[in-house]
Amino acid sequence: MSRGRLIETTLLILAGVLLAIATVNDVVEQTHVNHRLIADLHTWRVYTGHDYKNVSTEQDLYGHTTRDVVCGNTTPGPPKERIQLCLQMTGPVIDGRRAARGGWYLPPKSEDEPAARYGCFGSATPARYCGKDAASATENPEAGTSPETSPEAGQ
Amino acid sequence: MDSVVGSSGGVAGDGAVSPPVAGRPRLGESAVERWARALIVLCALVLLAATLEIVIDAAVGHSPLIPKQPQIAGWLSGVGVRLGYRTFLIALLAFTGAYAVMLGLVGRISKRWAIVLIGALQLIVFVGPILISTDVFSYIAYARMGVEHAINPYTHGPIAIKHDAVYQYVGHDWKHVATAYGPLYTLLSYPLAPLGLKGAVWGMKLMALLASAGTLALTWRCAKIREIDPVAAVFAVGANPLWVIYGLGGAHNDLIMTLLMMAAVSFAFAGRDIPAGASVVAGALVKATAAALLPFMVLYRRGLGPILGALAALALGALIGYAVFGIHGIDVVAALNRDAAFVSTDSFPTELAHLVGKPGVFPIDHDLLKGALVLIVGYLMWRTWRGYDWVAASGWTLLAISVTSTWLLPWYTLWGLPLAVIARDRRLFAATLVIQGLFIAHQISPLLVPVA
Numbered sequence: 392m393s394r395g396r397l398i399e400t401t402l403l404i405l406a407g408v409l410l411a412i413a414t415v416n417d418v419v420e421q422t423h424v425n426h427r428l429i430a431d432l433h434t435w436r437v438y439t440g441h442d443y444k445n446v447s448t449e450q451d452l453y454g455h456t457t458r459d460v461v462c463g464n465t466t467p468g469p470p471k472e473r474i475q476l477c478l479q480m481t482g483p484v485i486d487g488r489r490a491a492r493g494g495w496y497l498p499p500k501s502e503d504e505p506a507a508r509y510g511c512f513g514s515a516t517p518a519r520y521c522g523k524d525a526a527s528a529t530e531n532p533e534a535g536t537s538p539e540t541s542p543e544a545g546q
Numbered sequence: 547m548d549s550v551v552g553s554s555g556g557v558a559g560d561g562a563v564s565p566p567v568a569g570r571p572r573l574g575e576s577a578v579e580r581w582a583r584a585l586i587v588l589c590a591l592v593l594l595a596a597t598l599e600i601v602i603d604a605a606v607g608h609s610p611l612i613p614k615q616p617q618i619a620g621w622l623s624g625v626g627v628r629l630g631y632r633t634f635l636i637a638l639l640a641f642t643g644a645y646a647v648m649l650g651l652v653g654r655i656s657k658r659w660a661i662v663l664i665g666a667l668q669l670i671v672f673v674g675p676i677l678i679s680t681d682v683f684s685y686i687a688y689a690r691m692g693v694e695h696a697i698n699p700y701t702h703g704p705i706a707i708k709h710d711a712v713y714q715y716v717g718h719d720w721k722h723v724a725t726a727y728g729p730l731y732t733l734l735s736y737p738l739a740p741l742g743l744k745g746a747v748w749g750m751k752l753m754a755l756l757a758s759a760g761t762l763a764l765t766w767r768c769a770k771i772r773e774i775d776p777v778a779a780v781f782a783v784g785a786n787p788l789w790v791i792y793g794l795g796g797a798h799n800d801l802i803m804t805l806l807m808m809a810a811v812s813f814a815f816a817g818r819d820i821p822a823g824a825s826v827v828a829g830a831l832v833k834a835t836a837a838a839l840l841p842f843m844v845l846y847r848r849g850l851g852p853i854l855g856a857l858a859a860l861a862l863g864a865l866i867g868y869a870v871f872g873i874h875g876i877d878v879v880a881a882l883n884r885d886a887a888f889v890s891t892d893s894f895p896t897e898l899a900h901l902v903g904k905p906g907v908f909p910i911d912h913d914l915l916k917g918a919l920v921l922i923v924g925y926l927m928w929r930t931w932r933g934y935d936w937v938a939a940s941g942w943t944l945l946a947i948s949v950t951s952t953w954l955l956p957w958y959t960l961w962g963l964p965l966a967v968i969a970r971d972r973r974l975f976a977a978t979l980v981i982q983g984l985f986i987a988h989q990i991s992p993l994l995v996p997v998a
Contacts, residue, residue, distance in 0.1 A: 403973060407980050410949070413897035414984045420900060421991035429995060 601674030677795030680717035729867030730831035819851025846936035941965035
C-alpha cells in the first residue's frame, strides 16, 4: 500500500469512527429522552386520572435541562379543544414516573404561551410562568426548537 | 430450475469474469457449500418477508411512518396491522442483516436467482402504498400546478392550489415551498398531472420502478466492462435496504437522477464523450447533485467531448426551462442554497453537534461544512488529474455531499451507490455501506425504550 493510500485509509477510518461515536451518542441520548418522555406521559395520566391519548410534551431544548412540560385536556375532547392542564416534570424516572413540581392551565384552543397561561401552581411561579408579565419577561422559557428550521420530511 | 449457488468462479455465461468461489463443484459439494446455499435461501426469504411485512402493514393506512395518501393498495389492507416503529425497525434491521450476509456470499448466487430476487423485492414495493415520505405528493402537486392550474411551480408552493385534491397530502413543511427540482424532471412529471391523483401516484411509482430497473441494467453493463462481477454489483444496489424501502418505496426522483448518472458513466466507458457529458447535465436537470460527476469526467477524459456535450445539453435545458418556467426555472443555485440551510435530525453534522454538547448546527457550521466539502472535492480533482479512477472520485464526492449536508435523508445515501459498486477503489463501497449502516443505526432508538 502506498504512503498516500495509507494516509487516506487512516483518515477514512478515523472519520468513520468519529461518525460512529456521534451516531451511538445520539441514539443513547435519544433513548434516554424517549424513556423520559414516556415517563412524563405516564405521570400526567396518573396525576390527572385521565387516560387520554392526545397528551403533548415539550422539552427544554434551549435551557438544556430535563424539565419537560406535558399538556392535555381536562375533559374529553379533541386535542387542545378543552381547558388544558400543563404539568412541569422534573427529576429522574422512578418506577416509570417523574415528579410533577408545578403547572398551569390553558384556555381551549390555546398554545402553551406565557400570555395564555393561568392558575400557575407549585414551582411554576406566576411571575415567571403565567400571564402577561411572564410573557414580557421572557419568551417562552420552557419550550424550544432546534436552532434552525427542521422540516419534517422530504425533498 | 436454476441453482441458487452459482458455478465456482471463472467466466460467467455472459462472458463476464466472476470471482472465484471456494469449494468444490456441485456434485461433490462440501458441507460449507451446503451451508452457504441454505444461508442464501434463508436470507432471501428474510428479505422477501421483511419487505412483505412493511408493505402489507403500510397498506392498512396512515401511521407515523406512512403518509396520508389516496387508497392505492386497498386490496392489501385487510391483512396487516397499522405500521408502527417497532415492526418497521425490526423488519428494516432483518432486511439489512440478510442483505449484509448475502453480500458476503454473493459470489455463490447465480445470475438468474439474483435477478429474480431483486425483481421480486422491487415489485412487492411497487404494488404497495407510498412509504415513509410525502415527497411524491409534492412532485404531483408541482405537476398539477403547471398543467391543471397554469401556475409556475418555480415561483409558488403547493399552497397556491390548496383546493386541489393533492394538496392535503403534501408534507406540512413543503406547502409554501416552490420546487427545487430541475426543469427536466418537472417536465417529465407533467404528463402525469391529467391522470388524476391515483393515476399520477401510479405514474410516479412506475417512473421510479423503471428508473431503478434502468439503473440496475446500466450498473450491470458498467460492471461487465470493468470486469467486476455484475451479479454482485447489481445485487449490492438492487437489494440494498435503503434503495428498496426508502428510494423505491417513496418513489423518489433520486432514482431518475441515478439512472442518468449511470447512463453518463456507461457512455463514458464506451468512449462516447459527448453523450456522456450531456447525460450528466440531464441528471443535473433532474436534481442538481448529479453535476458532481462532470469535473471528474472532464479531468479524466482530458478532451473537449464531455464539455461540448454538457454545454449543448445545458443550453438546450436552459432554453426549454426558460421558455416554460421563466428565469426561476433555471435558477438552480437559489434552490440549492435554500435547501442547504435546512437541518434534519438524521444528518451527521447534527449528530456531531450533539456530541460536542451543542443543541444543533449553527450558521457558522454551514460555512465550515461547505469549506470541508470544497477541500475534499479539490483533493479528489487533483487525484483524478493524477490518474485516480474518476468514477470513484465522483462517488466519493456524492458521499461527501451527503455526509456534510445538514439535511440528510435516507435516499441521499443512494446517490453514490451505483458508482461505488463499479469503482476501482473498493474503499468507496465499504464507506458507502458504513454511512448507510450508521443511518439505519440512528433510527433504532424507538426499539430501545420499554413499550409504553
